[in-house]
Amino acid sequence: PAVEYGLDAPFDVEYHDSIPSTNARARDLAAEGASDVVVLADEQTGGRGRLDRDWASPSGGIWLSLLFRPDVPMAHAPVYTLAAAVAATRAAREAGVEAGIKWPNDVLVDVDGEERKLVGILTEMEGEADRVSWVVVGIGVNANVDPESLPSEANPTSLEAVRGAPVDRRLFTQRLVETFDTLRQSPDSVLDAWREYATTLGRDVRVETPRGVVEGEAVDVEFPGRLVVRTDDGRETVSAGDCEHLRRV
Numbered sequence: 077p078a079v080e081y082g083l084d085a086p087f088d089v090e091y092h093d094s095i096p097s098t099n100a101r102a103r104d105l106a107a108e109g110a111s112d113v114v115v116l117a118d119e120q121t122g123g124r125g126r127l128d129r130d131w132a133s134p135s136g137g138i139w140l141s142l143l144f145r146p147d148v149p150m151a152h153a154p155v156y157t158l159a160a161a162v163a164a165t166r167a168a169r170e171a172g173v174e175a176g177i178k179w180p181n182d183v184l185v186d187v188d189g190e191e192r193k194l195v196g197i198l199t200e201m202e203g204e205a206d207r208v209s210w211v212v213v214g215i216g217v218n219a220n221v222d223p224e225s226l227p228s229e230a231n232p233t234s235l236e237a238v239r240g241a242p243v244d245r246r247l248f249t250q251r252l253v254e255t256f257d258t259l260r261q262s263p264d265s266v267l268d269a270w271r272e273y274a275t276t277l278g279r280d281v282r283v284e285t286p287r288g289v290v291e292g293e294a295v296d297v298e299f300p301g302r303l304v305v306r307t308d309d310g311r312e313t314v315s316a317g318d319c320e321h322l323r324r325v
C-alpha cells in the first residue's frame with residue numbers, strides 16, 4: 077500500500093489505495109451496522125465536496141472518513157464538523173503549517189497574503205430528530221499533492237507546498253484522529269478550541285443562506301456551530317448547514 081496506516085486510535089482502520097469516495101464507503105459500512113471505523117484512501121476517484129461539488133483527490137492526499145454513532149440529537153451533529161476542523165488545524169500546526177479555520181469548516185492558510193484551502197470537511201448523517209443513528213465526517217487534506225493539479229476555483233494549496241517538504245501522512249492522521257476522538261467525547265469543549273483557531277471572528281462578513289444574505293461583524297460561534305453576526309438591526313445567527321457562501325468584507 078501507499079501508506080502503512082497502523083493507527084493507535086479507538087477506530088478500526090480500513091485503508092484503500094484507491095476508492096471512489098471514503099464517505100460513500102463509510103455510509104455503506106454504517107448501513108451494515110458498523111461503528112468507530114476510519115476509512116482512508118491514498119486516492120479517490122469520485123470524491124465529493126459540499127454543495128454536491130466534486131472534490132479532487134489525487135494520490136498523495138489524506139482522504140478519510142470517520143464513522144461513529146454518538147448518542148445525541150440530530151441538531152447537535154454540526155459540532156462534529158467543527159471538531160474535525162479543529163483536529164485538522166492542530167495537526168497542520170504541529171506539522172509546521174500555520175493554518176486557521178474559516179467558519180464553518182474550511183481550513184485555510186495564508187500564502188503570500190492570500191488565503192488558500194488546505195482541508196475540506198463534509199459531514200453526513202442519518203437518524204431521528206431526537207437521536208442520530210450514525211455520523212460520517214469526511215476530511216480531505218491536501219497533504220502531499222501539487223496544488224497546480226487541483227481545480228483553481230477552490231484556491232487550493234497543500235501541506236507539502238507550504239512546508240516545502242512532504243508530511244508524514246501516518247503521523248498527521250494519527251494526531252488528527254486522536255484530537256477528534258478527544259473532542260467528540262466532550263462536545264462542549266469544541267467551541268473553545270475552535271475560537272482559538274478561527275480567522276472569521278472579529279471580521280466583517282457577508283453570508284449567503286437559503287433565506288437571504290446576512291451582513292455584519294462575525295462576533296462569536298454558538299453551540300452546535302452557529303455563527304453569531306452583529307448586524308445593523310441587532311444580532312443574527314446562521315447555522316453551519318445554511319451557509320452557502322461566506323465572504324469576508
Ligand code: BTN
Nearest residue numbers: 097123124125126196197214216
Ligand atoms: C468541501 O467541499 O470543502 C468538503 C470536501 C470533503 C472531502 C472529503 S475527502 C474524504 C471524504 N470523501 C469524500 O468523498 N469527501 C470527503
